[in-house]
Amino acid sequence: MVNYRSRDLDRVFATLADPTRRAILARLAREENLSISALAEPFSIKLPAVMKHLDVLGEAGLITRSKHGRTVEVRLSPAPLRGATEWLRFYERFWSTSLDRLAAHAERKEDEARGAEARAKGKRR
Amino acid sequence: MRHLTLVRRIAARPSIVFEAMTTAEGVAAWFGPDDLPVVSAEMDARVGGAYRVHFRTLDGRDHEACGEFLELVPPRRIVMSWSWELGGVFEEQGRISRVEISLAAIAGGTELTFTHAELSNEPSEKSHTWGWTGALNKLVRHVESAAAPDAPAHH
Numbered sequence A: 001m002v003n004y005r006s007r008d009l010d011r012v013f014a015t016l017a018d019p020t021r022r023a024i025l026a027r028l029a030r031e032e033n034l035s036i037s038a039l040a041e042p043f044s045i046k047l048p049a050v051m052k053h054l055d056v057l058g059e060a061g062l063i064t065r066s067k068h069g070r071t072v073e074v075r076l077s078p079a080p081l082r083g084a085t086e087w088l089r090f091y092e093r094f095w096s097t098s099l100d101r102l103a104a105h106a107e108r109k110e111d112e113a114r115g116a117e118a119r120a121k122g123k124r125r
Numbered sequence B: 001m002r003h004l005t006l007v008r009r010i011a012a013r014p015s016i017v018f019e020a021m022t023t024a025e026g027v028a029a030w031f032g033p034d035d036l037p038v039v040s041a042e043m044d045a046r047v048g049g050a051y052r053v054h055f056r057t058l059d060g061r062d063h064e065a066c067g068e069f070l071e072l073v074p075p076r077r078i079v080m081s082w083s084w085e086l087g088g089v090f091e092e093q094g095r096i097s098r099v100e101i102s103l104a105a106i107a108g109g110t111e112l113t114f115t116h117a118e119l120s121n122e123p124s125e126k127s128h129t130w131g132w133t134g135a136l137n138k139l140v141r142h143v144e145s146a147a148a149p150d151a152p153a154h155h
Helices: A006-016 A019-031 A036-040 A047-059 A079-124 B014-022 B024-028 B122-130 B133-147
Strands: A033-035 A063-068 A071-076 B002-010 B038-043 B050-056 B062-073 B077-086 B097-106 B109-119
Touching: A006 A019, A006 A047, A019 A033, A019 A036, A019 A047, A019 A063, A019 A071, A033 A036, A036 A047, A036 A071, A047 A063, A079 B002, A079 B014, A079 B109, B014 B024, B014 B077, B014 B097, B014 B109, B024 B038, B050 B077
Parallel strands: none
Antiparallel strands: A033 A071, A063 A071, B002 B109, B038 B050, B050 B062, B062 B077, B077 B097, B097 B109
């Protein structure tokens, strides 16, 4: 069942609305662990601006940062992205399971009906 | 608007499948996303009649789906409105969607075509406005395959 909140989803979508932040995420998806300066390199913006984007991504739970000596390593945290797509799959799971159970139920009823019909036929003879 | 279509071939005649989908006793036997039994079901199977199904899921949550029969053609077609009175999908609360079922007689039983239409597409509407839905989907797929512990790329 879907158990995240709409507000969290809004935050994820708002965070992803910015092209620089999407580029940062895409790069982290490819390269796993990057220092902040390595992350900032391809962008024509200053380090403080990159830090600001990282703060937004961090607040949405999309990245984690950890300090190693003098460098801060940035890592992708994909769970909120999964949440953003999960509800779309909800109905598919719900109905798929239900219809499998419906089929099993109807097939049992069909067997019962055939048994009853065979007995009725036997009695008429 | 989003919709979902599923097709099942069932080794039972259409009238039996129809009954399983339009009676309280029938619905109570199969409705729900896991193996927990339905708590209660009410089906007033006539055009304009109401239905209500209350079920509980393994995570302990209570859900209640309800609506109205819009079309009934035994044993071939059922159309009903659908909304969540309780639980269900958060994004869908307070919205009305539409369920359409058609049953065709085939050799050995029934082909059931199930469509849940007019589902909310709130996140994708927003994403269209921002023009990145394809990018997001690709990113999500990429991230999921990279992060899945059993992804073949890691072995």
